Amino acid sequence: MLKVYLDGEYVDADKAAISVYDHAVLYGDGVFEGIRAYDGILFRLEEHIKRLYDNANAIKLDIPLSMGEMSNIVVETVRVNQLRDAYIRLVVTRGKGDLGLDPRKCLKPTVFCIADKITLYPPEMYETGMKVIISSIRRNRGDSIDPQIKSLNYLNNILAKIEANNLGYPEAIFLNQEGYVVECTGDNIFIVKDGILITPPVEAGALVGITRKTAIEIAEEKGIKVQERLFTPYNLYTADECFLTGTAAEAIPVVEVDGRLIGDGKPGPVTKLILSGFKDVIKVKGTRVYE
Ligand code: PMP
Numbered sequence: 561m562l563k564v565y566l567d568g569e570y571v572d573a574d575k576a577a578i579s580v581y582d583h584a585v586l587y588g589d590g591v592f593e594g595i596r597a598y599d600g601i602l603f604r605l606e607e608h609i610k611r612l613y614d615n616a617n618a619i620k621l622d623i624p625l626s627m628g629e630m631s632n633i634v635v636e637t638v639r640v641n642q643l644r645d646a647y648i649r650l651v652v653t654r655g656k657g658d659l660g661l662d663p664r665k666c667l668k669p670t671v672f673c674i675a676d677k678i679t680l681y682p683p684e685m686y687e688t689g690m691k692v693i694i695s696s697i698r699r700n701r702g703d704s705i706d707p708q709i710k711s712l713n714y715l716n717n718i719l720a721k722i723e724a725n726n727l728g729y730p731e732a733i734f735l736n737q738e739g740y741v742v743e744c745t746g747d748n749i750f751i752v753k754d755g756i757l758i759t760p761p762v763e764a765g766a767l768v769g770i771t772r773k774t775a776i777e778i779a780e781e782k783g784i785k786v787q788e789r790l791f792t793p794y795n796l797y798t799a800d801e802c803f804l805t806g807t808a809a810e811a812i813p814v815v816e817v818d819g820r821l822i823g824d825g826k827p828g829p830v831t832k833l834i835l836s837g838f839k840d841v842i843k844v845k846g847t848r849v850y851e
Contacts, residue, residue: 584653689815747806778837801828
């Protein structure tokens with residue numbers, strides 16, 4: 561039985577429960593991180609913790625733990641479960657309040673951490689590439705809930721995922737309100753055109769993805785020119801290559817969008833270079849769980 565960290569204790573996963581009065585349950589009020597461990601090494605743990613605290617600050621949620629204490633919780637949760645490869649979900653909610661939405665009624669944030677496994681897509685999809693759609697649902701505007709905040713309010717993403725499910729596709733791409741491509745329901749997006757790697761600026765409506773940053777670094781190390789700039793569905797349909805990045809999805813090629821083949825319909829050379837670079841960095845850059 562997996563042990564889950566919940567407010568200072570490690571409890572059996574099937575006993576780990578939070579209050580129905582927790583504002584995460586009532587209102588999706590809180591922040592979270594998805595983190596991976598590869599062979600006993602937590603990939604870019606400090607960056608995930610920093611993003612969690614930045615996002616908590618953005619929604620004015622004061623976490624009653626230091627960043628170091630939070631990092632230790634993640635390390636310990638992986639350790640008590642004796643996992644080497646894991647997907648970790650770290651969540652901080654506004655806490656238990658009353659039925660009104662006033663966050664001042666929530667006296668103490670709830671903190672929990674789950675270390676488990678996740679498989680989003682079949683392994684062959686990483687070789688052959690995935691077919692995706694552009695969602696009819698637009699990414700919510702940054703001046704309502706900024707997509708840079710990894711909050712527990714994921715309904716915008718879930719609605720786009722439902723649309724993809726209904727049409728038989730594994731993932732959907734979001735456009736922002738102006739019609740520019742921004743990201744996917746749970747991943748950032750990259751295209752390649754004439755040898756240049758292009759990804760939308762996060763300010764346009766995307767999460768500041770840690771895998772996105774890793775992909776940019778790998779590209780720069782390999783001498784590939786990278787541009788963070790806006791592009792349209794037309795630019796996507798006519799791109800030479802496309803791939804998605806995310807902690808859970810890792811890096812995965814896209815070979816078809818809305819029935820249009822991307823390039824020749826096979827993962828391209830730049831995509832392959834980034835994917836193989838990603839496999840190299842995940843086992844070295846990180847925090848060791850075990851001595
Ligand atoms: N965009 C969204 C909406 C996401 O949920 C995620 C996954 N956290 C990402 C992008 C990718 O971010 P990261 O590489 O930090 O996991």
